[in-house]
Amino acid sequence: MAENHLRIGAVTGRWACPNCEREFARPRQAHVCVPAGTVDETFGNHPPAWRAVYDAIAGHLAGLGPVHADAVKVGVFLKSDRKLAEVRPRKRAVDLVLVMPHPVQHPRVSRTLRMTAESTAVFVPLTAPSEVDGQVCEWLTEAYDAATD
Numbered sequence: 001m002a003e004n005h006l007r008i009g010a011v012t013g014r015w016a017c018p019n020c021e022r023e024f025a026r027p028r029q030a031h032v033c034v035p036a037g038t039v040d041e042t043f044g045n046h047p048p049a050w051r052a053v054y055d056a057i058a059g060h061l062a063g064l065g066p067v068h069a070d071a072v073k074v075g076v077f078l079k080s081d082r083k084l085a086e087v088r089p090r091k092r093a094v095d096l097v098l099v100m101p102h103p104v105q106h107p108r109v110s111r112t113l114r115m116t117a118e119s120t121a122v123f124v125p126l127t128a129p130s131e132v133d134g135q136v137c138e139w140l141t142e143a144y145d146a147a148t149d
Contacts, residue, residue, distance in 0.1 A: 042071045046089040049128055053094045054087050056132035057140065064144045084147035085140065093125035096136070098143045108135065119146075 015027040043051040054076060061067045061078065070077040075088035075095075086097040098104075103112050104122045113121040124136060 037071045037073060039069060039071045039076055042073065042076055043089055050089045050094050052129040053096075053126045053132060054089075056129040057085070057087055057096065057136075060132065060137045060140055061144060064141060065148065067144070080144055080148040082147040084143040090125075093127045096124045096126055098122040098124065098139050099147060100139070100143055101146045104139065106135070 039051075039054065043054060057078075058067075058069065066080065067084075068079045070079060075086050077083055078085045078087065082099075084099055086095070088095040088097065095110075098121070099115070100120050100122045101118060103114070103120045108124055110123045110125050112123070115121055122139070124139070126132065126136070
């Protein structure tokens with residue numbers, strides 16, 4: 001395992017790009033080939049609460065099963081067999097972008113974006129680890145289940 005990858009749990013059968021060392025579900029999967037970083041680097045220039053939000057998300061996912069955390073400059077991509085979420089630190093909040101099998105209508109959802117016929121990106125802004133509550137954990141679990149074979 002490359003030093004710049006953080007694993008919440010072991011994910012087997014992943015392909016590592018020989019150029020950037022990032023891991024993907026399929027061999028030679030199309031991607032923007034940029035070097036991976038660390039979770040610390042991703043959150044280093046943001047408020048400590050943003051990292052605590054990520055840690056709360058990662059803590060819930062660790063109880064579900066293996067997850068690969070792919071840290072890059074813009075955020076951390078969380079993957080099981082496929083991507084299940086992105087955690088993107090922003091100026092005013094952390095955007096949790098869940099890859100859901102259906103659109104979600106809820107007051108906490110800031111927007112949705114249809115990705116494919118089978119998946120929708122659901123944006124949930126978070127500003128404190130306490131906001132990773134039962135509702136958010138339910139969505140994380142559903143996204144994990146949808147991304148896991």
